[in-house]
Amino acid sequence: MGAIVYKVEDDIGCPESPQCDILMKAMDHYHKKSCIKFKEWSGEDNYVQIFFNRGDSGACWSPVGRVGKGPQRLSLGQRCWYLGIVIHELGHAAGFWHEMNRPDRDDWIYIYWNNIIPNFAHAFAKHDSHTVNNLGETFDYKSIMMYDEYAFSKNGVSPTLQAKTGYEIGPIWKKPGLSNSDVRRIHKLYSCKGAKAKDGFPYDTICTFNKHTCGFKNGDSSIWNWRSVNETDGYLYSTFESAGTTPGYLVSINFHNVAKQDKMKGPLGCVRFWYMIQSDSSASLKLSQAFLERVTQLNNDPETTFELWSNDTNSGNWIHVEIPLYVTRPFKLIFEAQFVEDNTYGTIALDDFELLYTECTGGEVNSPIPENSALDNATSQTPLVTTPIAVTNTMQDLFDTKQSIDVSKDTEHLQLL
CATH class of the missing domain: 3.40.390.10 (Collagenase (Catalytic Domain))
Structure with a gap:
């Protein structure tokens, strides 16, 4: 492709x-x-x-x-x-x-x-x-x-x-x-x-976090961590013990936009994931979309970064959410975990991330239309959230049980002596 x-x-x-x-x-x-x-x-x-x-x-x-x-x-x-x-x-x-x-x-x-x-x-x-x-x-x-x-x-x-x-x-x-x-x-x-x-390009990104972070990296500080529960399950998480009240930014790769001529994908795509918030006070998770001038742009501009979704449901339940977003310009996604100072413990976790170049099954877009888009207007509504999974174990117990070449002959060297 x-x-x-x-x-x-x-x-x-x-x-x-x-x-x-x-x-x-x-x-x-x-x-x-x-x-x-x-x-x-x-x-x-x-x-x-x-x-x-x-x-x-x-x-x-x-x-x-x-x-x-x-x-x-x-x-x-x-x-x-x-x-x-x-x-x-x-x-x-x-x-x-x-x-x-x-x-x-x-x-x-x-x-x-x-x-x-x-x-x-x-x-x-x-x-x-x-x-x-x-x-x-x-x-x-x-x-x-x-x-x-x-x-x-x-x-x-x-x-x-x-x-x-x-x-x-x-x-x-x-x-x-x-x-x-x-x-x-x-x-x-x-x-x-x-x-x-x-x-066929760009193609969807499906990430279970079972073996790696799928390109997600920490932003300004190393607050998010990756943990492998076993060979078939892993997740990303941030804790109050390591983050305190410092916001924890988790940044995706730069995603390519769909071509204007592509009739099978876009202009709306869909981001889906599972998340969990548990603490003894207040905590929240936010997702923003940063539109880029080109897919190789190294840093996002706050002027073209928009909040897609946020939630502070502090239940200890795994909750699934899917959020519509525009995919007509290159972009990156930024998760932000935040604890308030009244906490003495807390964990925010993320799992089973999907970025699709086709529409969600429901919900409306929470961000503005990207510049140079042929679309007319955007609306702002609450994205579709599916039923949470009830959890009775402690957070740690849940994390422990959650199911959810040789090329030398073909190498070309450039001489610099």
Whole structure:
């Protein structure tokens, strides 16, 4: 469906670091130029694991396309953090080899083998026409996948390759991004056209919290925690003992919006989950939706963040709720847990989260229509809440009983010496 699921490791420092900003700009470049959509990990089995390789400053590499099952790593060392280089590595993840390895490369470039660093000649190996597909595109010196004249040079001044036409190729980090030929190849490989997402994307997010948090993270403070009850059940929770009266923010991934042309999804979606509040005084749980200018936006704007729902039902019961929301713009969801100071103990818990791109079975929307929406008006009503599950055990008892690759041969490295 043209979606590449990715997970950014904590060492990159999102959302505040300059490295994270470069990475998001690189993904946004693909979103604007092509049908490829980078989708933040929310529990998928297969994904690209992007990490800051601090042990090797020049380690810019990625497997080419999907290799096997499970996570596959994409390395960005200290000297890899240029927009052109990050776009290049994402190109490998999308399925593209280096341009200089094409079967027909000898018609377009000279290779100076004597100038190549010993043990790096393999980087200039020519691919077999039976194992790669040029997708009907001619050799492109401007491709983001094309190395410069001094790649893997012994001394940095003797060229290792040159264009037979005399064209000056230049380093990848100076390139503005995908060339026209790169974009055409993406559209041919993924059978799509333009920047419109392919059919089937975005898809629903269903999270049981049994094995992980599905991409949910703490906001300003580490107040929410994840607990695995057993192999088939887990949940997220915040306690008065750890939070006090400090609000606890639990932030989702950035969700893609539905395409305007999509007749099967939107403009209304649905968020569903189970929650529980138990304390000896007062506590509450609130859900807000933050609309984003683009799905790669790192921080939400308070001016475009709206409360969808809140509840302070302090019963110790698990309660199911479903809330309509607009899905015509990128967005993230923010849960806020709050205890008052009169408490001496308390727990707020969350489980079985679902984000659907189709309408709820009932209820009306509590947030305004996103800007640039073709819809007319929004209404504000109480969302549908189903019957709570009665609980007679203590909170702790309830939590205890609640039921509810080897890729080395396919890895492309970018030399930074």
